Each structure stands twice: as structure tokens, then as C-alpha cells.
Amino acid sequence: MNSSVTIIYRFLRLLVEKLRLPVYCLVDCDPYGIDILTTFRFGSMQMAYDAKSLRLPQIRWLGAFPSDSEKYQLPQQCLLPLTAEDKQRVGGMLRRCYMEREVPYWRSELQLLLDRGVKFEIEALSAHSLSFLSDYYLPSKIRNGGYI
Template sequence: MQMAYDAKLLRVPGIHWLGVFPSDSEKFRLPNGCLLNLTAKDRQKAESILTRCYLRKETPKWRLELEIMLEKGVKFEIEALSASSLSFLSTYIPQKIHEGLYI
């Protein structure tokens, strides 16, 4: 944020979010033990990110995922997806890439 004056030079317009999304917790039926409550600092960071103007126009799916996380009040790490099977991650990421399930 301190270098906002150079934003046009520093941005990466082709970046994609690959990995777990807050909406994946329901999709993959994560056990409650894998979910972590958001801390006050987590909430503050997410709310700060949501105020950035580019999230309104350029990346509405990112915005939606952050809103889901705030609404549910929980987060999880990608390792949580291996709760049901240790080999799950070795198929999850390639499948997301192949199917274009990234934002």
C-alpha cells in the first residue's frame, strides 16, 4: 500500500488464485475439526482487502470468496483437504488446473 503510486507498474493482471477457496469447505465436506475460527486480525485483513477498488470490478469471484469466509467466520488450510485421504491433494490441485477451477 505504501507504493500505491506505482500500482500500474507493480500489478500482475494475469494472476490466478489456485488452491482452496472458502466455498470448498462445504463442497468437500470438511470435518469441523479442520476449520479454524477467524481471528480478529484475519477479519481485519479480509475487510481491508474488500475495500480495494479492483475487487469490485476486476475480481468479483475473489470478493465473493472473501465474503463467504467472513460470513462463516472460519478458515482452513489446504492440508485440511487431506483429512479424508492423504493422497487427496495429489489429485485435487491437478483437477482444479485441468478444469479451470481457479480465479
């Protein structure tokens, strides 16, 4: 983990602890995006020596969720098949002890990703309209508590 990532962690912690602002994470609906999210929430194994200051347990997953592909009726051409490497990464995340204990809903979304065998990028939500993400998706998720 480089120094710029450490600066981001510390900045986000400042927002949470001093200003009491909520922190939401919007990532691609793929194993890499979800792995970034888990690193922010639980810390990095590579940085375990500084785990307390390099994790944000308050961070909430705003999207994109595997269940969003059906909920928002994403076109088939927006869905990409999971690769063998993707499946292996998801399997590794599912085996992490904190997934069941601390964020079971994240685990169920990960299992859904694996079961469906498809992923998508945030941009896929723009299939409905260019402003769908900013005008509808994000405001409705925040307003209706559609984050986890």
C-alpha cells in the same frame, strides 16, 4: 517488500510474458493467504512507485477457496474460527475498489469467508488422504477451470 520478493515477481513476469505460461496461486484459506494473492495480482501499496513491474494481473487463484470447505466436506476439526484481526483484514480487503471491479468472484469468496467465520489451511484438504491435494484437487481445478 524485500529484494527476494522482487526477484520472485520478476521471475513470474518472465514466465508469463516470455514463455506464456499460466501462473496459478495456491494459498491458505485465510485472510493472510488471500492478501498475499491480492498483492501478487494487484501490487503492494508499499511499492506503488513500481506498481507496473510488481504486479501480475494474469495470476489466477487456484485455491483454497472458502467454498471448498463444504464442496470437499472438510471435517469440522480442520476449520479454525476467524479472529477479530482476521475479520478486520477481510473487511479491509472487501473495501478495496478493485475487488468488485476486477475480481468480483474473489470478493464473493471473501464475503463467504467472513459470513462463515472460519478459515482453514491447505493441509486441511489432506483430511481425505495424504495425496488428495496433488492427485485430485489441483489437477481437477486446472483441468476443469476451477480457478479464478
